[in-house]
Amino acid sequence: MEKRIINPWTWQNERNYAQAVEVKNVQSSLYVSGQTAIDDNGKSSDADMRTQIIKTFENLEKVILQADFELKNMVRLTVYTTDHPAFFENFDLWQTWITKHGIQQAATVIEVKTLFETLKVEMEATVVK
Known part of the structure; x- marks a missing residue:
């Protein structure tokens, strides 16, 4: 797999994302459904935003x-x-999670009116190899 980052500017580097990502010779693609701060038993978190972000990253990683x-x-x-x-x-x-894993990805953050139950954040990803 070949991955090329396209950044016509430098300001996005401070925010740890890329304006575009080109991939060639992909062996496989993984489309990950929205991951949230739900525990192993399917219980939605009612914790604060910081705690939910941490759990969401854990679930995404898993x-x-x-x-x-x-x-x-x-x-x-x-x-x-x-x-x-x-x-x-x-x-x-x-910033910490992206840097720790050496990720350079195209990214979008969207505010929505509600998510499932008490959830405050949801993340979906595309990963290639």
Whole structure:
């Protein structure tokens, strides 16, 4: 698999995402459903945004690794949140997680009116190998 990052500017580098990602010679693609702060028993979290972001990243990571893909090969990450300001108040979690795993992905953050039950954030991803 070949991965090429397209960034006509440099400002997005501070936010740890790419304007576009081109992939060639892909062996396989994984389309990950929206992951949230739901525990192993299917119970939705009613915790604060920071706690839910942490659990959402844990669940996203678990699905990707169980599928035998590498986090660094994520090419797309879409975030849905019910509270855009609260999500960005905790943006350090995003920065740390993305950097830790060497991910360079196209990304979008969208504020929505509601998510399932008490959830505040949901993330879906595309990963290749």
